[in-house]
Amino acid sequence: MKKAWSFARDISLYAIKGGPFFYAWMLFLFFFILVGLYTSYRQFSEGLILTGATDQIPLEMFFANFVFTAHVAAAAVLVVAPGYFYHRKDIKELAVIGEIIAMVFVATGITFILYHMGRPDRLFHMIPGIGFLNFPNSMLVYDTIVLNVYLLLNLTGVVYILYNKYVGTFDSKHLARWFTPIVYLAIAWGPLIHIVTAFVLASNARMVPWATAVLPFGFLSMAGASGPALIILIFLLTRKYSKLQINDSIIDLLTTIIAWSLGILMLVFAAEIFSVLYSSTEHAASLKYTMFGHNGLNKYVPWFWGDIGTLIGCFIALLFPGVRRSYNFWLPIVCLLVFFGVLVEKPMVLVFPAFSPSPLGEYTEYHTTLIEFLNVLFIWAVAFLWLTLIIKGAIGILTGEVRYRKSPPRKAVQH
Numbered sequence: 001m002k003k004a005w006s007f008a009r010d011i012s013l014y015a016i017k018g019g020p021f022f023y024a025w026m027l028f029l030f031f032f033i034l035v036g037l038y039t040s041y042r043q044f045s046e047g048l049i050l051t052g053a054t055d056q057i058p059l060e061m062f063f064a065n066f067v068f069t070a071h072v073a074a075a076a077v078l079v080v081a082p083g084y085f086y087h088r089k090d091i092k093e094l095a096v097i098g099e100i101i102a103m104v105f106v107a108t109g110i111t112f113i114l115y116h117m118g119r120p121d122r123l124f125h126m127i128p129g130i131g132f133l134n135f136p137n138s139m140l141v142y143d144t145i146v147l148n149v150y151l152l153l154n155l156t157g158v159v160y161i162l163y164n165k166y167v168g169t170f171d172s173k174h175l176a177r178w179f180t181p182i183v184y185l186a187i188a189w190g191p192l193i194h195i196v197t198a199f200v201l202a203s204n205a206r207m208v209p210w211a212t213a214v215l216p217f218g219f220l221s222m223a224g225a226s227g228p229a230l231i232i233l234i235f236l237l238t239r240k241y242s243k244l245q246i247n248d249s250i251i252d253l254l255t256t257i258i259a260w261s262l263g264i265l266m267l268v269f270a271a272e273i274f275s276v277l278y279s280s281t282e283h284a285a286s287l288k289y290t291m292f293g294h295n296g297l298n299k300y301v302p303w304f305w306g307d308i309g310t311l312i313g314c315f316i317a318l319l320f321p322g323v324r325r326s327y328n329f330w331l332p333i334v335c336l337l338v339f340f341g342v343l344v345e346k347p348m349v350l351v352f353p354a355f356s357p358s359p360l361g362e363y364t365e366y367h368t369t370l371i372e373f374l375n376v377l378f379i380w381a382v383a384f385l386w387l388t389l390i391i392k393g394a395i396g397i398l399t400g401e402v403r404y405r406k407s408p409p410r411k412a413v414q415h
Helices: 002-015 020-046 061-075 077-085 095-117 120-126 139-167 179-202 215-241 248-279 282-292 301-317 330-355 370-398
Strands: none
Touching: 002 139, 002 370, 020 370, 061 077, 061 095, 061 139, 061 179, 061 215, 061 330, 061 370, 077 095, 077 179, 077 215, 077 248, 095 120, 095 139, 095 179, 095 215, 095 370, 139 179, 139 370, 179 215, 215 248, 215 330, 215 370, 248 282, 248 301, 248 330, 282 301, 282 330, 301 330
16 A cells, blocks of 8 residues: 555656646646536536537537547557567566557547536436446447447556556566456457447448448558557657657657558548449438538538548658658658648538438538637646546656655664
């Protein structure tokens, strides 16, 4: 118990220490957190009427962001898998950072769902014995299970690795018998949160744009692009502002994964667009609306073409070795564009336009309210706050700056 208390105390004290850049980042996040506390109170007290959700488009920004967080959370296994599958020691030592990213973004996705529910205080209705889980009939139940199991697996891995490194008992060659299977289970479980989330969307019978067999593959390829993009940015900042050594070979591996994922994503987009537009039946109406607008309603058109152009441009850029190895300029820019490109695609291409036309032939545009937008920023600010603090504390343990120090033996008292 004494070691556990010392572990929590030392890692927390190390995590909150930093330079001017670190404190400026913290203040930036705290601004949106303080504003978000008020807007969250407004939404939870007055309801989803404060969001832009309507009868025509019942899914808000919260749901769209939830889908994106699943991408990043699942892609974190791309840091863990090479270390354990191919026994790459340089990556294996950083596996805990991948697990931290997965843990934080799964928790963030669950938070977005709580805001999407409108009445999260009624969540107990899903608890077996108290309420009704509706298993195995509801696809949402499957999503709930895979998200919470993935969160538990990564939380277990993070605590186990960091605590044992802190007390000096961690040996990667002789892991606990129960821990190695958990790592492999987490690696295999990661893609499930994408596949099940895609099935949740595809299970809506009237949503023609989501009723496609390539949706899980599109989600997986977007995860392979956006997740490593964020991980590269974190690794570049980590090795610049800390003592943790991260080899260029690790960055190059993640960059290659992004390039391949973007290439597969372009193929998925091309296959979907061709198969829908070539026949040009009534099922193509939603995609035509997204790409070209309808009777003056063209809100999503610039978002669609801008997003497609950005992702294609990033794919072409990563084909040049000079861009891939420009660790301090071009590569961070490409990673930022990929991350935000996939993030923007979720509401403006995947979710909102899919509700038009309605079964009555109506076309609708979604208009985000200020309260809703600030609540989204609030959730992201909390996510990056926790991500920053936990990774910073983990770096202290990985570099040996934070470790358990035994109390010196007391001298015998002579009477």
